[in-house]
Amino acid sequence: MTASPEMAVGSQTLDFDSLVVLLEQVFQRNGTSAEVAAILARNCAGAERDGAHSHGVFRIPGYVSTLASGWVNGKAVPVVEDVASGFVRVDAGNGFAQPALAAARDLLVHKARSAGIAVLAIRNSHHFAALWPDVEPFANEGLVALSVVNSMTCVVPHGADRPLFGTNPIAFAAPRAGGEPLVFDLATSAIAHGDVQIAARKGERLPVGMGVDSLGQPTQDPKAILEGGALLPFGGHKGSALSMMVELLAAALTGGNFSFEFDWSNHQGAKTPWTGQLLIVIDPSKAAGQGFAERSEELVRQMHGVGLKRLPGDRRHQQRARSLEQGIELDGQVLAELRELAGG
Ligand SMILES: NC(=O)C1=CN([C@@H]2O[C@H](COP(=O)(O)OP(=O)(O)OC[C@H]3O[C@@H](n4cnc5c(N)ncnc54)[C@H](OP(=O)(O)O)[C@@H]3O)[C@@H](O)[C@H]2O)C=CC1
Numbered sequence: 522m523t524a525s526p527e528m529a530v531g532s533q534t535l536d537f538d539s540l541v542v543l544l545e546q547v548f549q550r551n552g553t554s555a556e557v558a559a560i561l562a563r564n565c566a567g568a569e570r571d572g573a574h575s576h577g578v579f580r581i582p583g584y585v586s587t588l589a590s591g592w593v594n595g596k597a598v599p600v601v602e603d604v605a606s607g608f609v610r611v612d613a614g615n616g617f618a619q620p621a622l623a624a625a626r627d628l629l630v631h632k633a634r635s636a637g638i639a640v641l642a643i644r645n646s647h648h649f650a651a652l653w654p655d656v657e658p659f660a661n662e663g664l665v666a667l668s669v670v671n672s673m674t675c676v677v678p679h680g681a682d683r684p685l686f687g688t689n690p691i692a693f694a695a696p697r698a699g700g701e702p703l704v705f706d707l708a709t710s711a712i713a714h715g716d717v718q719i720a721a722r723k724g725e726r727l728p729v730g731m732g733v734d735s736l737g738q739p740t741q742d743p744k745a746i747l748e749g750g751a752l753l754p755f756g757g758h759k760g761s762a763l764s765m766m767v768e769l770l771a772a773a774l775t776g777g778n779f780s781f782e783f784d785w786s787n788h789q790g791a792k793t794p795w796t797g798q799l800l801i802v803i804d805p806s807k808a809a810g811q812g813f814a815e816r817s818e819e820l821v822r823q824m825h826g827v828g829l830k831r832l833p834g835d836r837r838h839q840q841r842a843r844s845l846e847q848g849i850e851l852d853g854q855v856l857a858e859l860r861e862l863a864g865g
């Protein structure tokens with residue numbers, strides 16, 4: 522869905538629930554079960570509502586072409602295994618990661634609350650979305666959550682000359698007493714692959730230091746990165762080390778694929794990395810007693826006190842409030858294409 526300027530028919534607004542319903546129809550019509558459609562639609566609409574455009578409706582054609590290619594099982598039923606007091610394992614059955622998390626969630630929270638900490642290892646799964654929706658709900662319930670997911674080879678490890686890692690995001694959420702949970706969600710690459718695609722479509726150049734061309738030379742041209750080039754980790758060796766950690770936790774520890782391990786070349790249109798995801802959930806009341814959210818708030822006060830204007834998550838929550846009040850603005854052409862994918 523690439524509304525070129527000459528195709529654009531202006532923007533239209535849709536309320537959140539209507540967008541969820543429309544996306545549910547798209548997913549179901551294109552090969553998922555009703556249960557999977559409901560979960561993915563809410564996730565994708567939530568990203569659009571919060572202004573996380575690289576993982577909002579922009580991703581729908583990728584979901585649809587992937588489902589059509591047979592690469593992912595849109596009707597997979599995850600199998601949850603209660604393996605140890607603090608450990609839950611899920612085989613996503615070559616389906617999407619979010620239904621696997623949903624299937625294991627109650628058991629995970631029960632374990633985190635009783636043992637103080639619990640780990641969820643999801644394997645055989647596809648993650649094509651933003652990571653914050655996976656962690657933020659835990660913080661809304663007073664828990665601390667950390668999640669990592671690996672993706673597909675497109676990032677050159679620091680000091681190497683060819684790509685190996687995925688864009689491998691890390692998301693963290695913690696409750697705070699006086700506001701929305703503290704949440705950050707960041708790719709360990711200098712820029713998310715989705716944002717490179719968006720820049721290429723808009724004909725925009727990237728900032729310095731995001732990627733290299735097919736000859737390994739630094740480039741600001743997003744097309745050169747996408748067509749034979751690669752991304753760089755953020756922060757040189759530091760981001761590279763975090764990306765390596767994500768490969769180990771999300772793939773080696775879960776039993777999922779490393780970012781370099783799967784071959785989708787026989788599935789034309791496949792876009793969803795077939796990897797793994799790890800979540801760690803902590804009940805802070807088992808550690809420092811009941812004061813964690815107040816301590817978070819104190820940290821926020823101190824950060825504001827030294828002049829910090831924007832916390833991670835602030836922009837998203839401000840956009841969420843705007844979207845809920847005024848509706849979610851979508852390009853008219855994009856909306857028309859979504860309706861067509863939903864069956865008219
Ligand atoms: N499924 C997958 O395999 C992959 C998914 N992704 C997703 O792509 C998305 C985009 O990632 P990325 O481009 O790295 O994200 P950004 O660089 O846009 O943002 C990273 C984090 O930093 C915060 N932030 C940004 N600017 C500031 C600032 N000036 N001051 C304080 N905080 C700030 C953001 O908060 P805020 O949101 O409020 O702006 C966000 O929490 C993520 O949701 C990620 O999960 C990425 C790679 C792979």
Ligand SMILES: O=C(O)C1=NCCCC1
Nearest residue numbers: 649650672688713714715
């Ligand atoms: O933006 C990214 O980077 C990715 N998002 C979804 C999965 C592939 C990588």
